[in-house]
Amino acid sequence: MGTLAVVALVGRMVALFALLMAVPLAFALSAHDPAEGAFLAAGGITLGCGVAMSLATRRFRRELQPRDGFVLVTLTWLLLPAFGALPLLFAIPGLSVTDAYFEAMSGLTTTGATVLTGLEKLPLSVNVWRCFMVLIGGMGIIVLVVAILPLLGVGASQLFKSETAGPMKDQKLTPRIAETARGLWAVYFAIAGACFVAYRLAGMGWADAFMHMCSTMGLGGFAAYDASFGAFDSPQIEAVAVVFMILAGVNFSLYFLVWKKRSLAVLWRDLEARTYLPLMLGSVLLVAAFLTLHGVYPDFATALRHAAFSVVSIATTTGFATVDYALWPAFAPVFMLFLCSFATCAGSTGGGIKLIRSILMLKLARRELMRIVHPRAVLPVTLGGSVVPGQVLFSVLAFMLIYGSVMAGVTLLLLFSGMDLVSAATAAIACINNTGPGLGQVGPANNYQGLTDFQTWVCTFAMMLGRLELLSVLVLFTPQFWRK
Secondary structure, three states: OHHHHHHHHHHHHHHHHHHHOHHHHHHHHHHOOOOHHHHHHHHHHHHHHHHHHHHHOHHHOOOOOHHHHHHHHHHHHHHHHHHHHHHHHHHOOOOOHHHHHHHHHHHHOOOOOOOOOOHHHOOHHHHHHHHHHHHHHHHOHHHHHHOOHHHHOOOOHHHHHHHOOOOOOOOOOOOOHHHHHHHHHHHHHHHHHHHHHHHHHHOOOHHHHHHHHHHHHOOOOOOOOOOHHHHOOOHHHHHHHHHHHHHHOOOHHHHHHHHHHOOOHHHHHOHHHHHHHHHHHHHHHHHHHHHHHOOOOOOHHHHHHHHHHHHHHHHOOOOOOOOOHHHOOOHHHHHHHHHHOOOOOOOOOOOOOOHHHHHHHHHHHHHHHHHHHOOOOOOOOEEOOEEOOHHHHHHHHHHHHHHHHHHHHHHHHHHHOOOOHHHHHHHHHHHHOOOOOOOHHHOOOOOHHHOOHHHHHHHHHHHHHHHOOOHHHHHHHOHHHHOO
16 A cells, blocks of 8 residues: 555646646747647646546545655656656657657756757747756655645655755755755745746757756756757857756755855855866866867967866766867866766755765775774764764765676676777766767767667666666665655
8 A cells, every 4th residue: 555655646746747848838829839639638638647547546645754755766766757758759759769769868867868859940838848858857756745745745855865965865954845845945945037038048049048047057968959058159158058957967955055144154064065166267277278288279278168068068067068078188078977976965956976975985995094094093084073974984885886886787788799998988977977979889979879779778777867866766776765
């Protein structure tokens, strides 16, 4: 009966998801594009399925148990892309179910990998839907529903912890978890509104500003043009993107605390944020100097412009592009993909292992080195002046082990399917870290269109694993999880 209780809540989430299709439908009606029928049909099917699931299981509704949260999150992230793919299937002739599901999963997981070409020729509403899924997926559709769960009479704490990124999941910003979720979404949309206005003032049209705001805030990388941001060729627009990509890579709970306490000191006191900004700045300057020394660009200013955009885009797991950085000397693109594995903060819309885990791993490694010299010394690992509990450290170590194993497993599966080494390894990195473009066959000048169905499904599952931080999904495959 526990599974049916989860299905009851998933049904309500699906129904809510159907209502979100009103946004691209509004664009379709205003632009008189041919996809309005696709969104009406997809919205009707999605709403009908959601209502049917909810009504059929309403007598099984009950307070959620801890393990229910993991089932609910995984089931939701499997089902929503299926419904999100419906408008694409109905509006794009010849698009396969595999590619449509991949595109929707890429949007909702904020990966930004695409199998579509000729984006400029697609109906406006289709591109709006692709980018809007990134905005919604940015902080997680689960957190959105958590904000209104008190109205539905369902406990939400476990859902929030299952969905929240990072190792420190038990910290609450407010006494009630629903209030926390509402606060985070308020901050998210406030910054999104500022991003929209900034893009418009920088020279984008209204529709372009909305679509690229969605992708920027969700760090998802979907664009309305095959050339991505290269289509604008505007330093002003690129500067706006860099600023808001950096902002979206910071823990949103810190912005919430800044607003509550009316003080920017909150950001400075947070070790992760204090490390994140210098890391970004140092990486941009390093790549700019490297490109200048190797004569890729004629002067440092030009190198700095392209390095700033590309480094921030990849490091924050966004995936926008202005140039084909795969043509740069190998150090630069490989270094950027290395950054995307860990550079964003926990609680941001970015992917990867999160910077806080990297900091804890470095502190743990330093402690073990010190123990070699002083075997009897008591050397606790601290963070912000507080001792990090052993349970958190063990969780980080387990996550890193599983992260490496999954990365190797996905790479080997892609190699087994016939993909070349560079493409396979970077596709695994790009999908698990929710970055989007890799190198080789899946580089910034290409996309995922040339993959076989098997390769596409492997990358699709990798995106979901990365979005839910591996453990939330893989725990479902352990026998102990299902024992009463």
